[in-house]
Amino acid sequence: MHFSFRLLITAFFLSQSLVSFSQTKVAIIGGGMAGVSGAHFISELDPTAQITLFEKEEKLGGNAQTVSIRNKEGQLVNVDAGPQYFIEGPWDDYIAFLEKTLGSNPYQSETVDASLLIQREKQQKPVLVSPLGMKLRGERLGKLLKLKRFNKEAYEMYKHPDHWKGISIETWVKGLKFDESYKNEIIYPFLAASLGTTVPEIKTTSAVDIVKLFAFRKPKASNQFKVMTDGMGTLIQRVGEKMNPKQVTIKCSSPVTKVVRSKDKWLVTYSTNGMEQTELVDFVIFATHADQTAKILKSEPSLSEAIQSLKHLTYFQAKIALHTDSSFVNNEKPSFLNIITNDSNQLVSSTMNLSMISKRLDGIYKSWASPEAIEQLQKSGKLLHVSTFWHPLITTDFITQLAVLHKQLAESPSLYLSGGWSEGLETQNSAIISGQHAANKYKAFVVKGK
Ligand SMILES: Cc1cc2nc3c(=O)[nH]c(=O)nc-3n(C[C@H](O)[C@H](O)[C@H](O)COP(=O)(O)OP(=O)(O)OC[C@H]3O[C@@H](n4cnc5c(N)ncnc54)[C@H](O)[C@@H]3O)c2cc1C
Numbered sequence: 001m002h003f004s005f006r007l008l009i010t011a012f013f014l015s016q017s018l019v020s021f022s023q024t025k026v027a028i029i030g031g032g033m034a035g036v037s038g039a040h041f042i043s044e045l046d047p048t049a050q051i052t053l054f055e056k057e058e059k060l061g062g063n064a065q066t067v068s069i070r071n072k073e074g075q076l077v078n079v080d081a082g083p084q085y086f087i088e089g090p091w092d093d094y095i096a097f098l099e100k101t102l103g104s105n106p107y108q109s110e111t112v113d114a115s116l117l118i119q120r121e122k123q124q125k126p127v128l129v130s131p132l133g134m135k136l137r138g139e140r141l142g143k144l145l146k147l148k149r150f151n152k153e154a155y156e157m158y159k160h161p162d163h164w165k166g167i168s169i170e171t172w173v174k175g176l177k178f179d180e181s182y183k184n185e186i187i188y189p190f191l192a193a194s195l196g197t198t199v200p201e202i203k204t205t206s207a208v209d210i211v212k213l214f215a216f217r218k219p220k221a222s223n224q225f226k227v228m229t230d231g232m233g234t235l236i237q238r239v240g241e242k243m244n245p246k247q248v249t250i251k252c253s254s255p256v257t258k259v260v261r262s263k264d265k266w267l268v269t270y271s272t273n274g275m276e277q278t279e280l281v282d283f284v285i286f287a288t289h290a291d292q293t294a295k296i297l298k299s300e301p302s303l304s305e306a307i308q309s310l311k312h313l314t315y316f317q318a319k320i321a322l323h324t325d326s327s328f329v330n331n332e333k334p335s336f337l338n339i340i341t342n343d344s345n346q347l348v349s350s351t352m353n354l355s356m357i358s359k360r361l362d363g364i365y366k367s368w369a370s371p372e373a374i375e376q377l378q379k380s381g382k383l384l385h386v387s388t389f390w391h392p393l394i395t396t397d398f399i400t401q402l403a404v405l406h407k408q409l410a411e412s413p414s415l416y417l418s419g420g421w422s423e424g425l426e427t428q429n430s431a432i433i434s435g436q437h438a439a440n441k442y443k444a445f446v447v448k449g450k
Contacts, residue, residue: 023048024046024048024049024282024442024445025052025280025282026051026281026283026284027051027052027054027268027279028051028052028285028438029288029296030288030418030419031059031061031287032060032064033062033236033431034062034419034420034434035060035285035287035418035435036239037436038285038416038418038438039051039053039243041435041438042438043243044439045439046442049247051249052249052251052281053249053251054255055253056254056256058253060236061232063082064083064233064235065233066078066079066232067079067080067081067231067322069322069384071360071361071362072363075360077364078231079231079361079364080231080232080233081385082233083232084232084366085225085227086226086429087226088226090212090429092429093433094427094429094432098235101239101242102235102239107229108228108230111224112225112226112227112336113132113336114223114225114337115129115130115131115334115335116339117129117130117329118190118339118341119338119339119341120340121343127143127186127341128147128185129333129335130144130147132335150178158212166206166400167396168206168207168395168396169204169207170204173188188345189341190339191210191214193347194214194337195210195213196350197316198347201316204393205393205394205396206396206398206424210394212425213427253272255271256296258296260299264282265280266281268281282414282445283415283446284415284416285415285442286415286416286419287431287434287435287438289392290313290315290417290419290422291310291315293417294307302412305408309401310417312397313401313402313405314398315393316393317389318388318391320368320386321367321374321377321383321386322383323364323365323384324384325382326365328349328351329351334355334356335353335356336353338352347368349367349369351365351367351369352365353365354366394421394426402424413445414445416441418431418438419431419434423437
């Protein structure tokens, strides 16, 4: 009885959908995790939708750039130059998405202990070194206990996010009961290095959003991160390959240059092989960064206020080098994250020792370093790869402006601004959530009737 009632309800919604969904044309601009997940969720929701996914680069993936480099043994190994980590809990949507789209055994992962070392330039003795697994390595216990206490404070914020809206990292850290030298020598460099930015910039970021980003968890949770063996970028490309080509057309090397209204539709202008082309669509999703979205929309007068908001969302540049120079890490006390600071407690470099993930990555390091240091690596022949990324600096102003932007765009039913950034939290997981939100807006659009 109960079962047949459920069947009836399903049949009702299905008939509603069949009435409303009628080959709606959708353009998704940007083939990072947000664009790809948006394409997946819309095609799942409406099997009649005709989706075109435009990506300006040759491959899908966006920031998730998996590169193939040679290890010590000369074997080609996959390394993520951009996003690399995930853990259960804060990345559950990411894990579920891969399982759903890639089927059984969707990925292989490796695990790494999140050990940390902070060291001053040209000094041998670290300012802080955390234990490796359960092993203590001559650390100053007082500093470690403080780090544990700091994690507890961060977890309190993670648990009660509403108390902390609008508070910057600097204001939050100022209120914590640690001595100034500990804050300057350890807390700020640690937070800045974890985001891949500088100390002055990290101070302006929104405390609660940064804490969410670093996935501070229960103080007793294991200190391990997971890494995709094939690479996060490779997995996005695989998701793209699994999409039904009759429903989703993927156009790589096809940058979109302009999107304007054309009566009740959107005219998308893009170029392929140097040839300008257009496509008329009913619904458009921008899964590009805020500044790029502003450029593409700049000729659309009805969105001038939203374009101003988009321009206020700031980004910082992160240059990441993959290399073989072991002088960036402390070999006596091997730690995964190696932070080097100068006398003023500003970051000089931060380096991940990838050997600690697995043997296949032995002797490979991933560094956020100055342009001079990268040039030096190139001269010495130790540079394997360098990538430049633009990452949103999630300041308190960014969060405020984002809320304004979402309100402004609520009045445009056939447009959604997606991307990890549009959740105010920039991870592969938030990019997937934003793809879901794009599909929700699409659903509201088609149910209302085009
Ligand atoms: C160095 C670094 C490390 C990070 N580490 C982690 C991590 O460990 N774990 C984690 O979960 N997240 C991490 N992140 C964050 C993660 O990369 C982002 O949250 C995620 O990539 C956002 O996905 P997205 O699809 O919103 O944007 P993106 O991945 O940036 O995708 C946007 C896409 O739009 C395309 N595009 C731009 N303009 C156009 C145009 N005009 N026409 C067509 N296409 C266009 C771009 O080429 C790109 O493919 C890291 C980021 C950086 C920079």
